[in-house]
Amino acid sequence: MTVETSAILAHNIQRIRESKGLNRNRCAVGAGVGFNTWKGWELQWHSPRTHHLPNIARVLECSVADLFVNDEPPRVKCDCGQWVEDPGLGGKCPKCGRIRVEFDPPLTAD
Numbered sequence: 001m002t003v004e005t006s007a008i009l010a011h012n013i014q015r016i017r018e019s020k021g022l023n024r025n026r027c028a029v030g031a032g033v034g035f036n037t038w039k040g041w042e043l044q045w046h047s048p049r050t051h052h053l054p055n056i057a058r059v060l061e062c063s064v065a066d067l068f069v070n071d072e073p074p075r076v077k078c079d080c081g082q083w084v085e086d087p088g089l090g091g092k093c094p095k096c097g098r099i100r101v102e103f104d105p106p107l108t109a110d
């Protein structure tokens with residue numbers, strides 16, 4: 001799995017879950033994994049193994065293909081772990097309030 005594909009997958013798992021109003025714990029139980037495993041998928045600490053994909057799709061009530069769709073506006077991941085719709089320079093993370101001043105690293109404190 002490429003880095004880009006991993007990022008899309010992580011992004012979609014979180015996006016679809018939130019769009020359905022599901023919490024991580026419920027999804028993790030439904031997919032037969034631990035809470036930290038699910039959280040790690042969303043935060044891109046690690047990628048799901050292939051055999052997990054059908055279970056993820058089932059608990060998110062979508063198709064496996066939906067997990068790999070890349071039609072969202074670009075997002076960046078803040079240092080705090082929050083996904084932020086790419087706010088461009090000067091944008092703020094809604095979770096920790098850090099201001100995005102550079103592209104790489106995307107967010108810096110203060």
Ligand SMILES: [Zn+2]
Binds near residue numbers: 081
């Ligand atoms: Zn943040």
